[in-house]
Amino acid sequence: MLGFLFRRLGDIIPTFFGVTLLVFFLIRLIPGDPILMMAGERGVDAVRYAELKAQYGFDQPVIVQYFDYLIGVFQGDLGKSFVTKKPVIDEFLTLFPATVELATMGILFAVIFGIPFGVLAAIHRGKWIDHLTMSLSLTGYSMPIFWWALLLIMFFSTTLGWTPISGRISVMYFFEPVTGFMLIDSLLSGEKGAFASAFSHLILPTVALGTIPMAVIARMTRSSMLEVLGEEYIRVARAKGLAPMRVIMVHALRNALIPVITVIGLQVGVLLAGAILTETIFSWPGIGKWIIEAMNRRDYPTIQGGILMIAFLVMAVNLIVDLLYGIINPRIRYKR
Amino acid sequence: MKANFVKVALGAGLLAATALAAPTAASAKTLVYCSEGSPEGFNPSLYTAGTTFDASSRQVFNRLVQFKRGTTTIVPGLATSWDVSADGLEYTFNLRKGVKFHTTEDFTPTRDFNADDVVFTFMRQFDKDHPYHGVSGGSYEYFNAMSMPDLVKDIVKVDDYTVKFVLNRPEAPFIANMAMDFASVLSAEYADKMMEAGTPEAVDLNPVGTGPFQLVAYQKDAVIRYKAFPEYWEGKAAIDNLIFAITPDSTVRYQKLKAGECHVMPYPNPADLEAMEADADINLMSQEGLNVGYLGYNTAKEPFTDPKVRKALNMAINKDAIIEGVYQGAGSAAKNPIPPTIWSYNNDTVDDPYDPEAAKAMLAEAGYPDGFSTDIWAMPVQRPYNPNARRMAELVQADWAAIGVNAEIVSYEWGEYLERTKKGEQGTFMLGWTGDNGDPDNFLAVLLGCDAVGGSNRAQWCNEEFDNLIQQAKTTADVLERTRLYEEAQLVFKREAPWATIAHSIVFEPIRNEVVDYKIDPFGGHIFYGVDLAE
Numbered sequence: 001m002l003g004f005l006f007r008r009l010g011d012i013i014p015t016f017f018g019v020t021l022l023v024f025f026l027i028r029l030i031p032g033d034p035i036l037m038m039a040g041e042r043g044v045d046a047v048r049y050a051e052l053k054a055q056y057g058f059d060q061p062v063i064v065q066y067f068d069y070l071i072g073v074f075q076g077d078l079g080k081s082f083v084t085k086k087p088v089i090d091e092f093l094t095l096f097p098a099t100v101e102l103a104t105m106g107i108l109f110a111v112i113f114g115i116p117f118g119v120l121a122a123i124h125r126g127k128w129i130d131h132l133t134m135s136l137s138l139t140g141y142s143m144p145i146f147w148w149a150l151l152l153i154m155f156f157s158t159t160l161g162w163t164p165i166s167g168r169i170s171v172m173y174f175f176e177p178v179t180g181f182m183l184i185d186s187l188l189s190g191e192k193g194a195f196a197s198a199f200s201h202l203i204l205p206t207v208a209l210g211t212i213p214m215a216v217i218a219r220m221t222r223s224s225m226l227e228v229l230g231e232e233y234i235r236v237a238r239a240k241g242l243a244p245m246r247v248i249m250v251h252a253l254r255n256a257l258i259p260v261i262t263v264i265g266l267q268v269g270v271l272l273a274g275a276i277l278t279e280t281i282f283s284w285p286g287i288g289k290w291i292i293e294a295m296n297r298r299d300y301p302t303i304q305g306g307i308l309m310i311a312f313l314v315m316a317v318n319l320i321v322d323l324l325y326g327i328i329n330p331r332i333r334y335k336r
Numbered sequence: 337m338k339a340n341f342v343k344v345a346l347g348a349g350l351l352a353a354t355a356l357a358a359p360t361a362a363s364a365k366t367l368v369y370c371s372e373g374s375p376e377g378f379n380p381s382l383y384t385a386g387t388t389f390d391a392s393s394r395q396v397f398n399r400l401v402q403f404k405r406g407t408t409t410i411v412p413g414l415a416t417s418w419d420v421s422a423d424g425l426e427y428t429f430n431l432r433k434g435v436k437f438h439t440t441e442d443f444t445p446t447r448d449f450n451a452d453d454v455v456f457t458f459m460r461q462f463d464k465d466h467p468y469h470g471v472s473g474g475s476y477e478y479f480n481a482m483s484m485p486d487l488v489k490d491i492v493k494v495d496d497y498t499v500k501f502v503l504n505r506p507e508a509p510f511i512a513n514m515a516m517d518f519a520s521v522l523s524a525e526y527a528d529k530m531m532e533a534g535t536p537e538a539v540d541l542n543p544v545g546t547g548p549f550q551l552v553a554y555q556k557d558a559v560i561r562y563k564a565f566p567e568y569w570e571g572k573a574a575i576d577n578l579i580f581a582i583t584p585d586s587t588v589r590y591q592k593l594k595a596g597e598c599h600v601m602p603y604p605n606p607a608d609l610e611a612m613e614a615d616a617d618i619n620l621m622s623q624e625g626l627n628v629g630y631l632g633y634n635t636a637k638e639p640f641t642d643p644k645v646r647k648a649l650n651m652a653i654n655k656d657a658i659i660e661g662v663y664q665g666a667g668s669a670a671k672n673p674i675p676p677t678i679w680s681y682n683n684d685t686v687d688d689p690y691d692p693e694a695a696k697a698m699l700a701e702a703g704y705p706d707g708f709s710t711d712i713w714a715m716p717v718q719r720p721y722n723p724n725a726r727r728m729a730e731l732v733q734a735d736w737a738a739i740g741v742n743a744e745i746v747s748y749e750w751g752e753y754l755e756r757t758k759k760g761e762q763g764t765f766m767l768g769w770t771g772d773n774g775d776p777d778n779f780l781a782v783l784l785g786c787d788a789v790g791g792s793n794r795a796q797w798c799n800e801e802f803d804n805l806i807q808q809a810k811t812t813a814d815v816l817e818r819t820r821l822y823e824e825a826q827l828v829f830k831r832e833a834p835w836a837t838i839a840h841s842i843v844f845e846p847i848r849n850e851v852v853d854y855k856i857d858p859f860g861g862h863i864f865y866g867v868d869l870a871e
Contacts, residue, residue, distance in 0.1 A: 036751030038384070041769060042481045043754065043792055052475065083376045085473040085537075094556050150587055158591050165592045171368055171559055171579045174552075283583040285557035293374065293584075 008322060012315050019311040020073060023304050024066050034058075034082060034298035056082065069304065078308070079301030081294070088305035092287060096309075097180025098168065099286035102209060102278065103271045105202055109210035110217050111264065117214075118221020118260075123248065125226060133218060140215035145274055149208040149281040156204060163203050166283040170197045205282040209274050213267040220263045224256040231255075258325065265321030269314045364576040365869050367851070369862060370589045370598035371580040374557045377472065379540035380517040381461055384477050389517040390862045391560055391580060396438075397520035397545035398569075400429050400454065401511060405866055406855030408626070408678060408774030410515055414449060414546065420813050424506025429454070431497040436567040437523045438550040440542060445525060449546055451493040456524035458491050458501075468527060472540040478518035482772065506811040508818060512773035521546065548573045548865035557582055574852075574868035593618065593846055599869070600847045600854060602862060606664045606723075612846045621845045623856040626677055628670050628779070629721035629768035630835040631712070631732060634760055636796040639710075644702035646833040649764075650688040651695035652739045653732055653836055662728045663839055670837035672826050674779045677858045678771065679815075680822035685830050687837075696739045707740025713757060713765035714747045720841040720860075721768030728766060728838070757794040765794060774858065776822045780806050784834065797834035 035044065035052045044052070053059045057068065072079060078088035117137065121130040157165045164170065168182045175189035183202070186194035228234065229252055237247045276288035283289075287306055294302035375391035376383045383389075393399075402413035415429035435449035460468040461476040462485065479485070487510065490502040503510065513519065526544045530536050543551055546569065549562035560580035564573040581598055583589045586605040592598045594615065604612060604620075612620045633640040633649070640646055655669045671687035674680070699707065714729035715722065722728060729745045736743050743764070748756060757765050772778050782788055785806055786798035802825050809821035829835075847854050852868040 031749035031752065033751040036754060038477070039481075039754075041754070041767065041792070042384075042477075043758070044477075044480075045791075048480055055473070055475065080473075085377065085382075091556065153588065153591055158595055161595070165595055165597055166583055166585075166588050167581060168558060171581050172366075174559075174561060177555070281585050281588055283558070283581070283585070283588065285555065285582070289557055289584065 005319075005323070008319050012319070015315060016312065019308060020070060020304075021066075023307045023311075024069060025062075027298075027300055027303050028062065030298070032298050034300065037298050038082075073308070078305035081302045082299045083294070083297055083302070088301050091290065091302070092305060092309055094180070095285055095287050095290050097177075098182070098284060099272070099275055099279070099288060101181050101183065102202070102205055102284060102286060103268070103275060105206040106209035106271050106274075107213065107264065107267065109206050110213035110267065113210075114214040114217030115221050115257075115260065117218040119225055119248065119253065121218070121222040122225035122229060130222075134222065137215035137218040140211045141219075143211060145208060145212070145277045146281055148211060149204070149278060152204045152208055153281075164197075164201050166201075166281070168198065168201050168284065169194065170201075173197060205278050205284055208282070209271060209278045212274060213264075213271060216263060216267060216270075217260060220260050221256065224259045225252060228252045228256040261321060261324055265318050268317040272310055272314065365574070366577040366579060367575045367600070367864060367867065367869055368579045368581055368598040369864065370583040370592050370601040371560075371862075372582075372586075372589070372603050373584055374582055375554075375560070377540050378543040378551065378554075379472065379522070380520045381457075381476050381479060382472055382474075382540060384481075386860050391554075392543060393517040393520040394857075394861045394863050395549040395562055395578065395865070396543050396547045396551055397522070398435075398547050399515055399517075399519045399521060400431075401515045403515050403774065403857075403859065405863055406857065408771075408858050410511060410774075413515070414454075414521055418511070420511075424508070424811055424813055425503050427501040427503070427510060428494070429499050429501070431499065432569065433497060435546050435569045436565075437526070437546055438544050438565055440544055440550070442538065442542060443523075443526045443529060443544055445523065445544075447525060449521070449523075450496045451499045452496075452524040453521050454499045455491055455493050456527060457519070457521045458488075460522075460527075461518070462488055462491065467531060468536060468539075471536045476518065478516065478772075482513050482516070482518075484513065506813075508810055508813055509773065509775040509777040512775040512778070516773050549578050568865075570865070573865050575864065578864050590846070593848065596848065598848075599851050600845065600862070602845065604844050604846055606666055609666070609844060612844075617849055618846050619849055619851070621847060621854070621856055622842050623845075623858070624668055624675055624677055625720055625841040625843045625860065626675055626771040626774065626858045627721040627768055628673055628675055628840055629667075629719070629838045630670070630673070630766070631728075631838060632765050632767060632795040632835045633833075634762050634764065634794075634796055635834050636760055637763060639702070639704060639708055640763065642702050643832050644698055645704065646836075647688060648695045648698035648702065648739070649736060649741065650833055650836045651691050651698065652735050652741070653838075654690050654735050655838060656690070658728055658731050659839055661731060662722070662724050663841065664723075666723075666842045666844065667839035668842060670839050671830070673784065673829055673835065673837055674776050674822075674826070675771070675840045678774060678776055678779070680776045680819040680826075682823040682826040684823075685826055687830075688833070692735075692738050699739060699741075704740075707742065709742045709744070710763035711746045712743045713753065713762045714745055715750070715753055715766055716747050717750050719768055719770075720843070721770065721839070722766060723841075725766045758791060760790075760794070760796045762794075767794060770860065771858075776818075777806065777810055780822065780825055780829075781810060784829065795834040797832075799828065799832055799834075802828045802832070 035049060057065055080087055081091060117133045121133040124130050153165055156163045169186060173191055173194045178185050178188050182198040186198040234247060234252055237251050275286060276292055279286045279288040280292060291303060291306040373387045375388040376385060378392045380389050380393035399413050400415040401410050404411045414432050414435060416432050418427055418429045420427055431451060437445040459466050461479040463469060487503055487507055488501060489504045492500045494500050523544045527539050530538045548565055548568045550565045552561040552563050554560045562578040564576050566572050583592060586603055589601040590604060590608050593601045612618050633646045635641060659667045659669060671685050672682055712729045712732055714725040733743050733745060769779060769783055782792050784793055784797060786803045789796050789798050805821045805825040809818045812818050843856060845856050850870045852870050854867050857863055
């Protein structure tokens with residue numbers, strides 16, 4: 001197990017280099033000189049342009065800029081934002097908990113609803129319940145997030161008034177962040193109603209973000225369940241007279257979950273991509289919204305740093321998923 | 337399973353209901369503004385974005401002179417009066433006494449505002465050897481863009497309440513520059529203290545100003561909180577707390593306004609305007625913006641060297657169709673190169689009529705009876721003065737085709753577009769301008785002066801008669817005389833037609849009915865001093 005862990009960690013290093021290389025050069029391929037973009041119609045004279053170029057290090061050959069950047073990365077320095085002039089890593093750490101909170105809720109929502117829906121559909125294969133859950137999940141899967149999110153806001157917040165429209169907590173609550181996770185911080189603050197406010201602000205973004213992964217998980221669970229339910233050992237279990245619920249939950253589901261877990265792992269990437277849109281619509285102060293704004297302003301250090309951190313995260317989650325296989329199914333424990 | 341789902345849903349609904357009912361801040365008046373984005377920082381001299389100015393200069397700071405709220409008129413601010421020397425080279429400001437700075441966690445002022453603060457503010461931007469010059473990136477783009485480094489020779493403290501600016505050349509718009517955001521006055525005492533503590537950047541992150549509101553906290557990308565400054569020299573603000581709820585999506589901002597989660601919102605989506613108008617809780621305010629969108633002719637290139645050709649093309653353009661199709665009604669036809677909210681706007685100018693027949697005849701007269709071929713450059717970005725350049729180019733293309741002029745639409749990435757039009761590669765091009773300081777010089781000299789050819793005068797137009805008028809106006813301190821000169825310059829502009837003036841955008845500001853005495857700022861800012869909330 002430990003050997004496997006080290007081998008996988010070894011795989012991560014070249015991937016990490018690849019990502020730095022891709023991100024660094026790809027964003028420089030986007031048309032648009034950041035200095036001219038900043039200057040806009042007002043323009044900037046040649047002397048000032050040269051000064052600014054030197055200030056941002058653009059006067060160096062790109063390859064030198066890249067190695068400077070890489071050396072910084074290995075020292076934990078992702079550079080300073082062109083816009084706010086603050087270290088990228090500090091901004092990332094401030095905003096990251098908001099994204100983690102939202103993504104965690106999103107994946108929980110997807111799993112809590114996706115797996116039961118998939119199991120239900122598989123058990124009632126071909127019946128109305130199967131058709132209903134599968135067509136719902138297909139709809140969910142094909143729904144553009146920004147549209148779905150606005151629809152949710154208009155129905156639940158504006159028309160019914162059940163949920164707040166955007167933000168992480170009512171602006172009337174104000175306390176210093178401790179963990180950065182609003183659900184926890186609101187409890188720690190001891191202010192009456194703060195937790196309820198934070199929770200109610202999470203509902204719609206969670207649903208908007210979790211819908212696509214939920215649909216994917218439901219469909220995957222269904223097909224995986226169907227396959228497992230056709231296996232001989234399930235027939236044996238049933239023939240032995242085990243309770244149907246026990247056959248499904250213990251014997252079938254456990255094995256059916258293996259491919260589902262792979263899918264859940266892959267959904268983390270999808271979730272982070274979805275977070276970019278969800279955060280923008282729900283004014284959620286996370287890294288998705290931060291990167292989008294950086295792109296619009298050609299804030300290279302922020303874009304590079306943000307994408308690098310996300311890539312790193314996706315790699316880490318996939319590693320964890322691989323390790324989880326072994327725990328769920330002893331047949332796939334890794335040997336050296 | 338089904339039952340569980342219902343339980344979860346019900347629970348969530350209940351929680352939401354309690355959450356909405358819970359928070360109310362005692363009896364304090366709190367105004368919530370759903371702002372469109374995050375400020376870059378809190379020192380307005382370091383940045384150029386309106387979003388940043390809204391969060392800093394317009395609430396937290398004051399300037400020596402200021403714009404009267406809702407107008408472009410200059411009124412005393414931290415200076416009670418100013419004198420200009422006869423040669424126009426020395427501006428002496430008499431400073432206001434008894435003005436207090438904010439007290440924050442890190443700083444308690446020991447003295448009132450005085451000349452040291454003014455000298456610090458401007459020397460930091462002006463003097464490359466100033467200890468604060470390089471702090472927080474040290475780029476003072478607006479100070480540079482307004483040519484202050486060339487214009488200013490020295491800044492002198494005469495006594496504690498008198499400061500003198502010595503200029504290299506007489507320049508009447510200088511006083512308007514002093515009202516701009518970059519000229520917001522910082523506390524020299526605070527700066528010294530932070531420098532001693534080894535944290536000079538704190539000055540730009542945790543602002544200390546003399547303004548009507550002081551910053552309480554900024555939660556990045558989420559919320560900015562201010563409280564009214566009780567000792568503000570113009571009197572405490574009517575509202576007690578001011579909150580910026582950062583909401584980037586315009587549709588979501590509207591939903592929040594409707595639900596009463598905010599009182600004022602900027603930049604509505606044009607598609608929502610009709611619904612806002614119909615909403616009984618919302619007051620949809622509007623005003624012409626301080627901008628102009630235009631189509632410029634490259635007057636250095638054949639056949640646009642001939643004013644007759646330019647005039648003919650102007651007459652072929654159907655502006656009403658453009659305002660309908662491109663601005664979706666949120667624009668008004670422009671006849672002058674400056675917007676009507678700027679002083680000296682010439683009401684007597686007669687716009688070129690839309691008359692394709694006459695246009696064709698004039699083109700024939702200029703020697704092009706069968707028309708010619710050219711290009712129309714369309715900007716790749718959306719701007720208030722031109723929300724859809726591509727669409728506008730298509731409409732103009734069709735209008736010109738009707739008089740025999742074949743135009744090809746050209747576009748480049750934004751930075752490239754600006755560079756190439758500067759060099760004059762285009763035949764005709766679209767662009768616009770948003771005013772910085774409300775002075776006519778900021779449009780006429782910047783965009784049409786001879787000095788600006790090869791720079792922001794992208795029509796490459798240098799007309800002696802016009803240039804003499806604006807140069808004379810630049811060096812005259814008398815506003816009446818300046819007005820006369822600019823009015824005349826506008827007539828020359830219209831006669832020579834280096835541009836087809838297309839439109840001024842209309843700015844919409846939806847506010848809730850309980851908001852009292854909110855005024856649209858012609859500079860596009862959002863100012864909350866002077867605003868109240870009805871009980």
